[in-house]
Amino acid sequence: xxxxxxxxxxxxxxxxxxxxxxMATGKxxxxxxxxxxxxxxxxxxxxxPGGFSYGDYLRCGAIAGxxxxxxxxxxxxxxxxxxxxxxxxxxxxxxxxxxxGVLMRNRDLRFICKMQNLRVERADTAFTRAYSKGQVIKVxxxxxxxNYEADEETIKRLEGDGRVAFRYCDESGLVNDxxxxxxxxxxxxxxxxxxxxxLGMMPHPENLIDPLVGGIDGAGLFKSLIAA
Amino acid sequence: MQxxxxxxxxxxVAEHGLKPDEYDRILKLIGRAPTLTELGIFSAMWNEHxxxxxxxxxxxxxxxxxxxxxxxxxxNAGVIDIGDGQACVFKMESHNHPSFIEPYQGAATxxxxxLRDVFTMGxxxxxxxxxxxxxxxxxxxxxxxxxxxxxxxxxYGNSFGVPTVGGSVNFHTRYDGNILVNxxxxxxxxxxxxxYAKATGIGRPIVYLGSKTGRDGIHGATMASASFEADxxxxxxxxxxxxxxxxxxxxxxxxEIMAKGCVIAIQDMGAAGLTSSAVxxxxxxxxxxxxxxxxxxxxxxxxxxYEMMLSESQERMLMVLDPAKEAEAExxxxxxxxxxxIIGKTTDTKRFVIKHKGKIEADxxxxxxxxxxxxxxxxxxxxxxxxxxxxxxxxPPKSNxxxxxxxxxxxxxxxxxxxxxxxxxxxxxxxxxQPGGDAGVIRIGDGPKGLALTTxxxxxxxxxxxxxxxxxxxxxxxRNITASGALPLAxxxxxxxxxxxxxxxMGQFVGCLEGIGEAAxxxxxxxxxxxxSLYNETQGRGILPTPSIGGVGVIADVNKSASVAFKKAxxxxxxxxxxxxxxxxxxxxxxxxxxxxxxxxxxxxxxxRRNGDFVRKLIESSRVxxxxxLSDGGLAVAFAEMAMAGKVGAKLTMDLGAxxxxxxxxxxxxxxLLTATANEAQKILxxxxxxxxxxxxxxxxxxxxxxxxxxxxxxxERLIRSHEDWLPNYMAGRDASSAA
Numbered sequence: 001x002x003x004x005x006x007x008x009x010x011x012x013x014x015x016x017x018x019x020x021x022x023m024a025t026g027k028x029x030x031x032x033x034x035x036x037x038x039x040x041x042x043x044x045x046x047x048x049p050g051g052f053s054y055g056d057y058l059r060c061g062a063i064a065g066x067x068x069x070x071x072x073x074x075x076x077x078x079x080x081x082x083x084x085x086x087x088x089x090x091x092x093x094x095x096x097x098x099x100x101g102v103l104m105r106n107r108d109l110r111f112i113c114k115m116q117n118l119r120v121e122r123a124d125t126a127f128t129r130a131y132s133k134g135q136v137i138k139v140x141x142x143x144x145x146x147n148y149e150a151d152e153e154t155i156k157r158l159e160g161d162g163r164v165a166f167r168y169c170d171e172s173g174l175v176n177d178x179x180x181x182x183x184x185x186x187x188x189x190x191x192x193x194x195x196x197x198x199l200g201m202m203p204h205p206e207n208l209i210d211p212l213v214g215g216i217d218g219a220g221l222f223k224s225l226i227a228a
Numbered sequence: 229m230q231x232x233x234x235x236x237x238x239x240x241v242a243e244h245g246l247k248p249d250e251y252d253r254i255l256k257l258i259g260r261a262p263t264l265t266e267l268g269i270f271s272a273m274w275n276e277h278x279x280x281x282x283x284x285x286x287x288x289x290x291x292x293x294x295x296x297x298x299x300x301x302x303x304n305a306g307v308i309d310i311g312d313g314q315a316c317v318f319k320m321e322s323h324n325h326p327s328f329i330e331p332y333q334g335a336a337t338x339x340x341x342x343l344r345d346v347f348t349m350g351x352x353x354x355x356x357x358x359x360x361x362x363x364x365x366x367x368x369x370x371x372x373x374x375x376x377x378x379x380x381x382x383x384y385g386n387s388f389g390v391p392t393v394g395g396s397v398n399f400h401t402r403y404d405g406n407i408l409v410n411x412x413x414x415x416x417x418x419x420x421x422x423x424y425a426k427a428t429g430i431g432r433p434i435v436y437l438g439s440k441t442g443r444d445g446i447h448g449a450t451m452a453s454a455s456f457e458a459d460x461x462x463x464x465x466x467x468x469x470x471x472x473x474x475x476x477x478x479x480x481x482x483x484e485i486m487a488k489g490c491v492i493a494i495q496d497m498g499a500a501g502l503t504s505s506a507v508x509x510x511x512x513x514x515x516x517x518x519x520x521x522x523x524x525x526x527x528x529x530x531x532x533x534y535e536m537m538l539s540e541s542q543e544r545m546l547m548v549l550d551p552a553k554e555a556e557a558e559x560x561x562x563x564x565x566x567x568x569x570i571i572g573k574t575t576d577t578k579r580f581v582i583k584h585k586g587k588i589e590a591d592x593x594x595x596x597x598x599x600x601x602x603x604x605x606x607x608x609x610x611x612x613x614x615x616x617x618x619x620x621x622x623x624p625p626k627s628n629x630x631x632x633x634x635x636x637x638x639x640x641x642x643x644x645x646x647x648x649x650x651x652x653x654x655x656x657x658x659x660x661x662q663p664g665g666d667a668g669v670i671r672i673g674d675g676p677k678g679l680a681l682t683t684x685x686x687x688x689x690x691x692x693x694x695x696x697x698x699x700x701x702x703x704x705x706x707r708n709i710t711a712s713g714a715l716p717l718a719x720x721x722x723x724x725x726x727x728x729x730x731x732x733x734m735g736q737f738v739g740c741l742e743g744i745g746e747a748a749x750x751x752x753x754x755x756x757x758x759x760x761s762l763y764n765e766t767q768g769r770g771i772l773p774t775p776s777i778g779g780v781g782v783i784a785d786v787n788k789s790a791s792v793a794f795k796k797a798x799x800x801x802x803x804x805x806x807x808x809x810x811x812x813x814x815x816x817x818x819x820x821x822x823x824x825x826x827x828x829x830x831x832x833x834x835x836x837r838r839n840g841d842f843v844r845k846l847i848e849s850s851r852v853x854x855x856x857x858l859s860d861g862g863l864a865v866a867f868a869e870m871a872m873a874g875k876v877g878a879k880l881t882m883d884l885g886a887x888x889x890x891x892x893x894x895x896x897x898x899x900x901l902l903t904a905t906a907n908e909a910q911k912i913l914x915x916x917x918x919x920x921x922x923x924x925x926x927x928x929x930x931x932x933x934x935x936x937x938x939x940x941x942x943x944x945e946r947l948i949r950s951h952e953d954w955l956p957n958y959m960a961g962r963d964a965s966s967a968a
Contacts, residue, residue: 009565010473012389016657050655052387055473111382113652142386142652207657212671212787214654 001226003029003045006073008064008092013050013206017086020206021047024222034067045082045225046073048089050142050204060103060145061088065095074098082126082225083198087143090190090200099191099200100158101150103143107183111144115214116181118189118203119169122162125192127199129227130220136173137217139203141181146202148184148191155185165190165199234264244271250602257596265533265582265589269597272500272538273507276762279601282728283760286738290745294754296717298419304345304496305415306756307422308718310782314672315419316679317351319757320359320412320722320778324764326467327409331376335409336384336470340542342413343388344496347479348545350423350486351415354656355670356385357394358411359683359722359776360647363404365639365958370399373407374647375959380470381411382650387472388479391659392651393668396683396776399639405766410722410759412683412778416672423486425495425505427513427548427574432492434506434517434572437481437561438544439474442527445501445540474543474566481564482545488560490553497544503537505546506572507580510594516575517594521584525567533582533589548574608734614692617812617826619890628892629939631820632864635893636872637950638819639958641861646955660786665873666711666857667779671786678786680714682779686860687772689828692813694736698743698775699831703897705779706751707857710840711900713789713847714781716751721758721777726770728762736773737762743831744775750833753779790847790855793874797930799853800909801878805839805899806922807863809890815860816893828895835898842921843900851908858899864892866901867927868934872948877931882924884937892936903929 003021005014014031021029029047030040039046053064064070070092077083077098085093093099106112115138120131131137150158158164166189170179175187182202190201205218234240241251244267254262254270262270276282292300298315299307305319323338339356346353358381363370385392390413445468485491493513495505502524510517521536531539549557554570561568575581580597582590625631635641648663660678661669667682684704690697702719709716721744726733748755764771783789811817812826846852854874858866864880871878884891904912909925916923933941 009477010387012387012476013655016655019657051389052473052476055387055471057473110379111386111650111652113386113654114649140654142654144386204654207654210657212660212675213657214659 001025001044002042003047004032004039004043005029005047005049006032006034006069008034008053008067010053010055011049011051013087013204016206017047017049020209020222023209024226032069034064034069036069037072039072039076043076043081045084046076048085048092050087050089053088053092059095061091061095064092070096077193077198080195080197084127085200086204086206087202090202091145093198093200098198099193100154101148103145104147104149105145106147112181113142116141116203117169117171118166119173119175120166121164125196127165127221127224130223134173136169136171138208138215139205139218140207140214141203143202146182146184148188150185158191159186163192164188165192166201166203236261236267244268245275246271250274253602257600258592263589265537266592268534268538269503269590269592272503273597274601277499278504280760281602282604282606282762283737284603285605286741290741290755291749292754292756294752297754297756298422300756301758303424304348306718306720307349308756309419312677313419315417315422316414316780317346317349317417318412318414318720318778318780319345320410320720320776321345321759322722322724322761323409323411324407324724324761327377328373328407330467331373332380332383333467333469335377335380337468337542338409338411339381339384340470340472340475341498342411343390343475344498346413346415347482348423348494348496349417350421351417352483353390353413353415355414355668355681356390356392356412357668357681357683357778359396359685361403361408361774362399363407364401365399367401367404371959377409378647378650384470384472386652388476389655391653391655392648393653393659393670394663394681394683395648397644397647400772402772406764406771408724408774410776412720414679414681414780423491423494425493425508425512427493427509427515429492430515430574430576432574433549433551433554433570434519434574435547435549436524436567436569436571437547438478438566439471439541440525440527440567441531441536441539442541443531443535443539444468446535446538468540468542470542477564477566478543478545481561481566484560485557488553488556490550490557491547492550493548495546497546499540501538501540502546507594507597509546509548510580511598514578516577516579517572518575518581519572519583521582523569523571525569533584537582606728606734607731608738609731610735611694611739614827619809619811619887622811622817622890623821624889625820627939628888628936629942632868633942633946633950635815635819635861635865636868636947637954638815639954640815641865642954643951644955645952646959660789661712661791665792666708669712669783669786669789676785676787678783678789680709680712680781680783682708683776684708685774685776687774688813688824690736690740690773690775692826692828694739694773695743696828696831698740699747699833700828700897701775701777702744702747702751702753703831703833703836704859705777706753706836707840709779709781710844711790711855711857713844714783715844716753716779716781718754718756719748719777719779721755721775723758723760724764724771724774724776725762726765733770740773740775747831747833751837788848788850790852792856792870793854794870794876794878794903794929795853795874797876799903799929800906800925801927801929802902802904802909802912802923803863803899803926804843804902804921804923805896807891807894807896807899809887809894810896811890811894814862814893814895816889829897831897839898839900839921842916842919843902846902846912851912852902852904854903856901858901860895862893862895864936868947870901871934871944872951875944876929877933877944878927878929879935880927880937882926
């Protein structure tokens with residue numbers, strides 16, 4: 001598994017992503033500067049980390065979504081290569097045309113950082129095979145704009161095609177308004193591309209890889225990827 | 229050619245916050261009338277905020293040295309050695325006045341400023357904390373201010389990418405017109421790679437880095453040095469606007485050029501902007517500085533020398549560069565998309581020379597700008613001692629259990645989750661103990677070493693008895709760190725007081741400093757950095773004296789750090805320290821009896837040290853599995869907090885004597901609650917006896933209720949509801965009284 005992490009001006013969780021990938025793969029992923037136009041040969045996974053690329057100015061992810069490196073990322077995805085966008089990375093994937101929909105401001109208009117239960121909607125993808133279907137995992141969320149919205153038809157298609165990766169839920173896996181921290185449609189916390197090789201998600205599995213710091217429920221995602 | 233177009237009138241002098249005798253001092257110093265730019269420079273350098281003219285005399289008495297102190301007060305931040313070639317760089321600073329005027333930007337730029345202080349020294353910021361004081365919840369502006377300040381702190385820190393791991397939030401009517409926003413930043417550096425402001429070498433380039441200069445924040449530091457009158461709203465234009473994105477780029481670019489060895493001296497442009505940063509670099513190095521303002525990157529056209537020298541635009545740095553590495557440094561800044569401009573040079577004249585459009589706008593002696601700033605020994609009167617309140621004179625509640633439920637839902641004691649969930653406290657993946665406990669504990673890199681961090685002060689104690697209150701603030705910060713299992717090493721202070729020209733407020737300042745010094749000496753907890761904020765009053769009424777203490781401790785193995793939560797049923801609960809039932813200035817007396825009265829609890833520093841050292845050893849040797857220090861609300865509140873945190877109940881079995889409410893809610897100092905197995909607890913009692921530490925088994929964990937002697941059981945869920953509901957209800961404008 002050769003992984004790279006893309007660094008945009010204003011990215012700030014790249015170190016956390018590097019740590020999680022290193023823990024899973026045993027080697028440090030390469031960091032790629034946003035102004036590059038090519039990915040290193042043999043790249044299997046491109047990770048777009050969390051943060052506030054370009055200060056979230058204009059719209060979250062809008063400027064980064066048009067960065068030079070994104071053409072290479074789009075080409076990589078089109079070839080079936082794996083792409084994981086976490087938090088701001090998810091916003092960049094939506095703005096960059098790799099995933100549908102948009103991340104709006106949280107329902108109550110406040111940034112929110114807390115532990116959150118997620119339901120794993122399917123366990124047969126490159127990202128989730130170390131989990132089981134319907135499993136409830138506890139990961140961190142830390143965002144001001146994680147409220148996923150798309151037009152009705154897109155939502156219907158995402159749901160129909162099984163492209164919802166994770167939903168916000170309670171400890172028992174129940175998904176409803178009370179378990180939804182940001183107002184996302186259908187409690188959506190992450191979605192796949194049509195070919196299931198691109199995953200965008202608001203929560204931070206990279207911060208849940210250590211029993212001393214909150215738990216290890218995020219490690220499964222990285223374990224899944226090395227098996228890919 | 230000397231620029232002189234504006235006549236310096238007494239009115240203009242007064243508008244610059246300079247007293248007539250201070251202006252006479254300027255005339256004597258330079259032998260002529262100053263130019264307008266020069267007047268502005270003096271005003272910036274000689275205001276209270278930059279010159280510490282009322283406080284310097286007293287600050288000198290504080291203990292600032294220890295074998296592990298690398299850099300004490302006087303630089304951008306304090307530096308301590310934490311072993312293994314690592315240094316911890318930290319400081320706390322206030323942004324009180326701007327935050328009252330424009331809460332979001334005021335608080336945001338407060339965070340930005342303190343982060344810059346830390347990374348200017350070559351340290352990567354790894355944690356932030358804060359201490360906030362708001363007016364009474366009933367006050368019309370409070371909700372708006374809480375909302376804006378919290379969003380501003382989060383908005384800046386979250387984007388910059390540093391976890392906010394701790395803080396303190398209180399409410400009191402004395403802050404109605406003057407809130408406190410104190411922000412602390414903590415960074416990590418190599419102990420032999422610290423960068424300082426002292427310029428060396430003659431003819432070296434002075435480089436301007438970061439964002440462009442605009443007209444924002446002109447005279448911010450002067451505003452911070454005056455009392456608020458009814459015109460506070462009109463001062464909005466003096467508040468700066470923060471850009472955390474630029475700051476993040478500035479951080480990365482600065483650390484990169486530092487690593488490449490390009491930097492000789494560096495200073496951030498904080499209060500009084502270009503003026504104070506340039507003067508400090510020159511004065512510290514005994515050199516002159518010459519600046520050509522035509523080279524300064526400006527955001528707006530037509531800015532005058534006066535405006536450029538006094539702008540407080542954010543995210544800017546000044547640096548003396550190694551001339552051989554100029555191209556390398558510039559390339560790094562261009563890569564990060566930041567301005568890089570050579571705007572001057574060091575000279576051997578010891579003069580501060582400002583050129584603009586071919587004219588000399590200022591030519592001043594650089595050393596005297598700082599050294600000759602006025603120094604005042606302001607008259608001060610000690611605060612009269614308050615009577616000790618006898619517990620038997622304080623009305624007991626109908627039910628101690630109901631009183632406890634009520635207290636947990638009061639503005640000061642309630643859960644501040646609504647606040648800290650707006651701060652990213654998890655980024656960097658090292659937050660071992662998150663907000664809500666005694667201290668934030670963060671792992672350093674891959675560990676096992678860690679830092680324990682806290683901010684604290686009990687302002688009602690300081691108001692009642694400044695000396696004891698000052699001691700208590702230091703002791704409580706020390707105790708918070710100890711209760712997490714770490715060794716307290718050093719502190720930063722942020723001294724928020726009223727008008728120093730009034731002897732009673734100056735007396736509070738002097739008294740608190742005496743207490744802080746005494747406690748810091750007794751606990752080997754030196755002051756390595758700090759900030760003084762005076763004139764915190766509105767229309768003649770001072771705030772409660774609030775010397776915020778930010779403490780830093782080191783723990784050798786974060787795996788061993790103790791949290792407040794009860795871990796499981798069947799554990800013995802041990803109370804360390806002596807409980808007499810001190811109700812004077814307690815939250816019980818204030819919030820349940822409506823009496824803000826009496827002498828505060830005395831602080832026995834020898835007992836603090838003895839009890840704390842004993843507790844720390846127990847945690848280090850993993851003999852206890854939960855630990856919490858006792859503070860506001862005393863034994864009962866600490867007991868409930870441990871139960872709520874672990875969702876494990878407990879039964880208190882100690883004899884409460886004739887005044888149970890005093891034993892339960894008294895705020896005697898130097899106390900901790902611990903849990904251990906029944907066997908281990910007996911051994912701990914024996915060891916405590918041998919060490920001369922008062923200790924007793926006071927209860928057992930288990931169940932899902934709290935049981936106080938002679939009282940009905942209270943479900944933990946009910947405690948949690950009372951504790952958690954008040955702040956969200958208040959912020960949503962809902963009536964919170966039904967929650968308890």
